[in-house]
Amino acid sequence: MTGDTGLVINTTELFRRDSRVSWRTEATLDEMQLVDSGLRSMVVDGALSVRLVLEQTGSEGRSLSHGAVLVRGTATGRWSVSCRRCLEPMQGALRAEIDELFEVNPTEGETWLLRDDCIDLTPMLREAALLALPLAPLCNAHCQGPAPDRFPTGAAEDQTANFDPRWAALTELTFDA
Numbered sequence: 001m002t003g004d005t006g007l008v009i010n011t012t013e014l015f016r017r018d019s020r021v022s023w024r025t026e027a028t029l030d031e032m033q034l035v036d037s038g039l040r041s042m043v044v045d046g047a048l049s050v051r052l053v054l055e056q057t058g059s060e061g062r063s064l065s066h067g068a069v070l071v072r073g074t075a076t077g078r079w080s081v082s083c084r085r086c087l088e089p090m091q092g093a094l095r096a097e098i099d100e101l102f103e104v105n106p107t108e109g110e111t112w113l114l115r116d117d118c119i120d121l122t123p124m125l126r127e128a129a130l131l132a133l134p135l136a137p138l139c140n141a142h143c144q145g146p147a148p149d150r151f152p153t154g155a156a157e158d159q160t161a162n163f164d165p166r167w168a169a170l171t172e173l174t175f176d177a
């Protein structure tokens with residue numbers, strides 16, 4: 001589905017009365033399909049509740065052709081994914097904090113495009129949701145998966161071999177999560 005997803009906002013309409021406007025919507029799963037990373041498949045279940053404050057900046061109430069729109073708020077929902085070890089399905093709460101800038105000449109990777117006084121929240125929300133997903137989800141901290149040998153939890157056994165006193169300080173470091 002392309003075209004108007006409800007996440008494209010005409011800022012001329014939006015800021016007609018006030019330069020700071022509260023805005024909320026329920027973005028459906030169709031609009032929030034997340035790209036499969038190739039290693040694992042994660043999806044946002046159902047609707048994503050989006051609660052934002054949009055603020056016009058840098059244009060003093062005139063056309064936004066040289067201005068920018070600050071977008072702050074939260075997007076909340078639920079994610080589902082397979083445990084990375086046992087592959088059992090698991091779910092959790094998703095909460096993305098949003099603090100983004102839309103401008104006419106965006107900086108790639110930092111700000112988003114404001115074009116014809118319109119902003120499209122879809123790519124920004126997708127990225128925010130992706131970043132809010134767990135990086136390495138485990139159904140529980142001790143999950144050994146279907147093949148525990150493939151996921152050793154201890155350190156290598158031969159660390160004491162070829163011991164060099166210059167490395168002593170390193171042995172005091174711990175790597176507990």
Ligand SMILES: [Zn+2]
Nearest residue numbers: 083086139143
């Ligand atoms: Zn598991």
